[in-house]
Amino acid sequence: EKHLDIPVDYESLTAAGSIMGSGGMIVMDETTCMVDVARYFLSFTQMESCGKCVPCRLGTKRMLEILQRITNGEGRIEDIAVLEETAMVVKDSSLCGLGQTAPNPVLTTIRYFRNEYESHIKDKFCPAGVCKPLFVYFIDEEKCKGCGLCAKNCPQGAIAGEKKKPHEIDQSKCIKCGICHNNCRFDAIVIMPPQAVLSPVKIQS
Structure with a gap:
């Protein structure tokens, strides 16, 4: 709730771990699974990766595999740390803007909704009722x-x-x-x- 009044400007959004982009917004509520959101956006950027640089080509693929495993009820608690570490490598080492921003959904959902990741992994439960195996x-x-x-x-x-x-x-x-x-x-x-x-x-x- 403390982030509801964040100004929509470049500096404020960057500090929150987001980007300005085209200025569009997606409204989500408690029926939206944040783990699935990260999986969805990463699946898009992984397909869009040109494959030129290794961090983006392989890093996004590995992160997507982990997210798919978590949403299928096969996640392990160490997956969260692996996601964070891999995301930072991809973010810092990719050559273009796509690779540098692809990990953002992973990093921000873990940062603000870590409890949902833990629920998927520890409790084998998707509180939003999105991930069908959970x-x-x-x-x-x-x-x-x-x-x-x-x-x-x-x-x-x-x-x-x-x-x-x-x-x-x-x-x-x-x-x-x-x-x-x-x-x-x-x-x-x-x-x-x-x-x-x-x-x-x-x-x-």
Whole structure:
């Protein structure tokens, strides 16, 4: 929150670890996974790398591989330090502006959202509900009114329950499309770590 009032000028943005660019802005909220954001932007710069200098050609590739591993639930705690070290080498050693700025999303997301990286690695959980291997949808029985709207809209038939009684999600059928979560009017469908659902509910076809 302390960065919400940063002036949009070259010096202020540089101090915060950002760049002016074209002056455009991307607005994100708590449903945006910062680890996935870093992966997304790095995948673009890695593809755009001309390959002339080794730091950019190989450094961006190695960082992207690590980020992909983290978002797939296979991250290791030492990956954060490796990302930071590799990012600084790429930033300081690349020949052109693309290579010099490519690590920025990695460095700034680690700097300001390190807790999200740690959650992905230590807890195997994506708090934003973006990285599919790292979360499940679960129905809170205390909030569910049994209206059936989630079951009606589920494309996989993964939700069932009696009218006016708490419904249940069959985790083996759920594709995590988010339709149920977006349609629930009672905030009864929550995002949880996969390991929190120890006994997936089986729904009879």
